Amino acid sequence: MDWVAGVAAVGSGLVGGVFFAFSVAVMPAFARLPARHGVAGMQTINTTIVRAPFLIVFVGTVLACVARVVLAPTDVLGVAGAALYVLGGFGVTMALNVPLNNRLAAVGTGDDDGFWSVYATRWTLWNHVRTVACTGAAALLTAAA
Template sequence: MTYPITNIALIAAALGSGLLAGVYFAFSTFIMQAFARLTVDQGVAAMQSINTTIVRSPFIALFLLTAALSVFIAVMAMLYWRGGTSILMIAGAALYLVASLLSTMVFNVPLNDALDKVDGRTAEAAQLWSTYLSDWTKWNHVRTVASLLASCAFVRALF
């Protein structure tokens, strides 16, 4: 049993991490593959456009709100320990904060920043694009699985 405010946070965090898992899943399963089929300059331009657009979209609010909710959930789990429920709450929060948020900041964002600095028509861009496609997608797989598992842990903590 959890407090009503914690239940609301769990529901919101489950929805947020689930929605984010869906976005990441789309990128991992078909968007990046579609970009790989484009010429280097087209692929780089498309990803640069996404990277510019996403920071001004509701995605960022959802991404950061889910992080804040995860912190709140972890704190509530520790302050009001309830055995298995608290473990699930902490697990969901850790999965989201470490494997989704932190991996984004440490791996995906620096790759995006590097890509943003190149002209897609250069040899440098061709080399970077090849590495970017594999490395960015690999870390996106991590975010996908972590966000989905976090969502599952938050939902399970409600029951």
């Protein structure tokens, strides 16, 4: 077994699992709440998740994916899996979800100016993309391992 691909596969699966939980439980639950509660809950999550336990896996998986491509650049499954995670998991997060989170951070919980419904719809759509990308990456990297 290729241990680098294995590490990248496990990391992709863990991150995909976090994203999956948001898609199927967290965001649908927040959608049932008044906007001010959804805003407050998501603001709290967004500050809480930026800690070592998540960041080590989230960024460490990028590093493992890059290492996998460098070490085995002709392995189609490994390269495809790494690309899915780096672009679809990490890239979408940084380019789309984080800017939405930053905009939400500036919203007051008492007056969200209607941004919550826009945020929840867009953030969840891109979260679905991240979930599928990370799950696909985990499958491909497992096959490559």
